[in-house]
Structure formats: C-alpha cells, structure tokens
Amino acid sequence: MAAFLKFTRSAQRALKAGESISEHGIIYTRLSNGDGRWSINVMVNRRRHHQVVGLESEGYTRTQAEDVIATLKASKRTAAHGVQGSRQTAALTVTQAADDYLAYLRTHDGRDVATKEMRFREHIKPHLGRRSIAKLTDDDWLGYVDARKKEGAAASTINRERSALLHLLNTMRRRKMLNTAPLLARQKEPQGKLVYLTPEESQRLLRAAEDDQSLLAHPFIMVTLYTGLRHTAALNLRARDVDVTRRILWIGHDKAGRREQPMPQILAAYLGEMVDGMAPDDYLFPSQRAKSGRAYQMNSIFARCVERAGISKHVTPHTMRHTAATNAAHAGLDAATIQAMGGWKTRAMAERYTHAASMRDAMDALQGRLTSSRVTRELHRPSKKSA
Missing domain, CATH: 3.30.160.390 (Integrase, DNA-binding domain)
Known part of the structure; x- marks a missing residue:
C-alpha cells in the first residue's frame, strides 16, 4: 500500500x-x-x-x-x-435486475418487500431503469439524487431509496451476479425534532376518532397509540393476529421482520370485542375498493381526526410511534425494553426516547431542588450610596 x-x-x-x-x-x-x-x-x-x-x-x-x-x-x-459473470447478468438493466431481486425476496422471506417494490416502481426505475446494473456508477447515483431533489424529495426519502438500491446490489453480489457495486453517497439529513402527543392530546385525538365518519379511524389510533406499530404493519393485521389471552399481536409483515408485539390490557380488551365474530383471515382495517382487501393508507382519515382534535403541531400516523415510545420512556422503561417493544433494529434508536425522558426528569429534579431551597426573591442590587 x-x-x-x-x-x-x-x-x-x-x-x-x-x-x-x-x-x-x-x-x-x-x-x-x-x-x-x-x-x-x-x-x-x-x-x-x-x-x-x-x-x-x-x-x-x-x-x-x-x-x-x-x-x-x-x-x-x-x-x-x-x-466477469454470465453475459446475461452483465446485460441486465436496473429494471430487469430489480424485478429479479424482488422475485427473489418473495421466495426467500425478504423483509419489507412491498415498500421496496414501491420505491423501485415509482422512483428508481423511472430514473435509472434503462442503465446497465453492472455499469452503474456513483456519478449515475449523483444524477439520480439531483433529479429527485428537483422533484422535491427530502434527503431522508432519498436515503431510503438508496438503501433499497444498495440492498439490490449487495444481494446480487451475494448471489455472485455482480463483482462490484458503487458506494452511493448518503445524503446528510437535518436533525429532526422529535414530535409526540401529550396524554391530553392523545385523549382528544381518540375522542375525535370516535366521531369520525370512517369506522377505521378509532381502531387505527387505538392500535398505533398503545403499541407504536408502524403504519403499514398496523394495516396488515388480521383477526388471527390478535391473541387477547397473551396480550400479543402477531406481526407478520414489518420493517423489523416477524415478531410478537405486546399490548396493554385496555387494547387487548378493545380488540377482543372487535375481532369477535370475524373470520381468522379478515383484516382489522378492510377496504372493499382495495385489491389487497385492506386499507392502503390512513393518512387522510388520520389528518381529519387531528384537525378535529384541535392539534396544531405537525402530526402523522408515524407520530403515534414516537408517542408510544416516549410514554414508555416516561413510565421508566429502559432502552432495551423499548427497542423490543417497538421493533427497532438498533439500541441507539430507542435510546433517544430514554434520553429525552431522563432530561425531563433531571429538569424536574432541578426545579424541585431549587424551589424547595430558600431563595431570596428580590435581587440584591448595589447600594447607590457612595462608600
């Protein structure tokens, strides 16, 4: 060297x-x-x-x-x-490689396949689809980033699309279909503000959901508020996934993979009444218009409930995930427990909630210490009399 x-x-x-x-x-x-x-x-x-x-x-x-x-x-x-590998592999375009990759994931228990398919279909294929997968370069990626920014995509969105493309390239390398892969520079994301609902705001949102015209509004907010489930994972729930006795939700499709999601007694009782009489394969959030048989997204319904609840901060369905984790941290749960509860991949992602809770407890302790001490309310000013 x-x-x-x-x-x-x-x-x-x-x-x-x-x-x-x-x-x-x-x-x-x-x-x-x-x-x-x-x-x-x-x-x-x-x-x-x-x-x-x-x-x-x-x-x-x-x-x-x-x-x-x-x-x-x-x-x-x-x-x-x-x-160099077979001529067939070398001649594959990004579109052809993506189709083969997604088919491979479906037959090998791949995670988050639907989301990856959406990112390739709506963004990666339109911009990079005709390029040779074997000749894809970092310059091609920088051109993609520039095009996506002009479309208004945020750095965080581009980074998620980067993850999908990198997983495709690395999967092809493991399958010995590619020898090398570009690095694909990651976009720097601004430090986001952690937004969550207070207990009072949560109750207002639940009451607003009860009055909403959609029958799915209240169950969706109950599930996400008391478990912190991701948007898509909640919508994928079926009646057979609810175990009232063990207070467990069986999560079959999620970013973190298959897992058991614990739930409090109030939600277990609520869902127990909800699934009573339902067939095991029935979705908890059905939709007759959707080809899949379940609701595709709850953004518009959720936004309507937020507005009716009089909540002025920017709140999305993912905010419920932050809310559940923050409430768990304030209740005294450690980062490892919160990580297991929410299905985070790393401990660091759960520690930000325990850190915020610890800082709040520290400030309350500081305030209590200061207010319990004898502190003179009047400021001591120097005398105007000359010495």
Missing part, C-alpha cells in the same frame, strides 16, 4: 475553504461550510474515474477513498482474467 505523506491531520486542518490536498489519486477538499469532502481521481483500465466518495461529517475518511480505488483495480483484474 502506498505511503501517504501529505494527508496529516494538521495539514487537513490548515486548509482554507476551497483548498485541497491530493495524493495517490485521493483528494481532500475543505468546503465553505467547514466540512471536508473526500473524492478520487484515478485512471484505471484506460478510463478516468473522478467521483465523490463522501463527506467527513458523514464519517468518511481516507480509508473509504482507498477502498474505492482498490475496488476499481480489483474489477480490472477480474475482467482481465475473464471472471
């Missing part, structure tokens, strides 16, 4: 906005906002590769830039030795 002399921490910190360091085909540039950008500019197999690797604020370092160059050179060696 080539030795690096220019890339030292002191040299990087000394760079001013717009200045760069270049060594062995790797470029580090100081941006106007103070962030650092890593990119490469190398010639491999008589082809110039000039692409952005990622930003320093997103965790990218020189190592990732070296990995990109190593991958490009490995791809050259593979092609030189004739181990």
Whole structure:
C-alpha cells in the first residue's frame, strides 16, 4: 500500500475553504461550510474515474477513498482474467435486475418487500431503469439524487431509496451476479425534532376518532397509540393476529421482520370485542375498493381526526410511534425494553426516547431542588450610596 505523506491531520486542518490536498489519486477538499469532502481521481483500465466518495461529517475518511480505488483495480483484474459473470447478468438493466431481486425476496422471506417494490416502481426505475446494473456508477447515483431533489424529495426519502438500491446490489453480489457495486453517497439529513402527543392530546385525538365518519379511524389510533406499530404493519393485521389471552399481536409483515408485539390490557380488551365474530383471515382495517382487501393508507382519515382534535403541531400516523415510545420512556422503561417493544433494529434508536425522558426528569429534579431551597426573591442590587 502506498505511503501517504501529505494527508496529516494538521495539514487537513490548515486548509482554507476551497483548498485541497491530493495524493495517490485521493483528494481532500475543505468546503465553505467547514466540512471536508473526500473524492478520487484515478485512471484505471484506460478510463478516468473522478467521483465523490463522501463527506467527513458523514464519517468518511481516507480509508473509504482507498477502498474505492482498490475496488476499481480489483474489477480490472477480474475482467482481465475473464471472471466477469454470465453475459446475461452483465446485460441486465436496473429494471430487469430489480424485478429479479424482488422475485427473489418473495421466495426467500425478504423483509419489507412491498415498500421496496414501491420505491423501485415509482422512483428508481423511472430514473435509472434503462442503465446497465453492472455499469452503474456513483456519478449515475449523483444524477439520480439531483433529479429527485428537483422533484422535491427530502434527503431522508432519498436515503431510503438508496438503501433499497444498495440492498439490490449487495444481494446480487451475494448471489455472485455482480463483482462490484458503487458506494452511493448518503445524503446528510437535518436533525429532526422529535414530535409526540401529550396524554391530553392523545385523549382528544381518540375522542375525535370516535366521531369520525370512517369506522377505521378509532381502531387505527387505538392500535398505533398503545403499541407504536408502524403504519403499514398496523394495516396488515388480521383477526388471527390478535391473541387477547397473551396480550400479543402477531406481526407478520414489518420493517423489523416477524415478531410478537405486546399490548396493554385496555387494547387487548378493545380488540377482543372487535375481532369477535370475524373470520381468522379478515383484516382489522378492510377496504372493499382495495385489491389487497385492506386499507392502503390512513393518512387522510388520520389528518381529519387531528384537525378535529384541535392539534396544531405537525402530526402523522408515524407520530403515534414516537408517542408510544416516549410514554414508555416516561413510565421508566429502559432502552432495551423499548427497542423490543417497538421493533427497532438498533439500541441507539430507542435510546433517544430514554434520553429525552431522563432530561425531563433531571429538569424536574432541578426545579424541585431549587424551589424547595430558600431563595431570596428580590435581587440584591448595589447600594447607590457612595462608600
């Protein structure tokens, strides 16, 4: 591996906005906002590769830039030795590869297939569908990002589409249908504000749902409020998924995979009356107009209930997930329990709720400590009399 002399921490910190360091085909540039950008500019197999690797604020370092160059050179060696895979695989377009990938997931117990299918159908295929999957580059991805931003897509939305495309590429690599895959730079997401409903707002929303013209409004808010289930997971519930005795909901289709979702007694009793007389395969949220037989989404119904409840903050069905986790944290549950309850993939995602609850308890303790102490209400001002 080539030795690096220019890339030292002191040299990087000394760079001013717009200045760069270049060594062995790797470029580090100081941006106007103070962030650092890593990119490469190398010639491999008589082809110039000039692409952005990622930003320093997103965790990218020189190592990732070296990995990109190593991958490009490995791809050259593979092609030189004739181990390139079948012609059929190499000729696949992104659309054809996506169709094969989704079919593979359906027969191999893939997770969140419906959502992945939607992202490919509505966004990835229209923009990248005709490109060869074997020749897809980071420049192609940057062009996709630019097009999606012009359509008004948020960074978080683009990152979810990136995850779907990366999973396709990595799945093809595991199936030995691809040798290499581009990194696809992740978009930096702004720090979002954690929005949740207070207990009083939750009760107002439930009362508003009782008066709504849709019979699905109140059950949907009850389920999501008391379990924190994701929107789609709640709508996929059938009568057979409700175990009143064990107070368990069986979640067959969810982002976190199959799992058992616990529920409090008030919801178990509520759903017990609801499923009484229903066939096991009947959906809890049916729709005669939907081909699947269940409601596709509850956004409009939910928004109507929020407005009727007089809640002014921006609230969506996903807010109920934040509300359930926040209430659990305030009740004293630890991050591990909240993670298991909500089906989060990592502990860190659940810890943000326990952190917020801990800070609130700390502020209440501080207030109690201060108000219980004897504090002079009048400010002590220096005397106007001269000494």
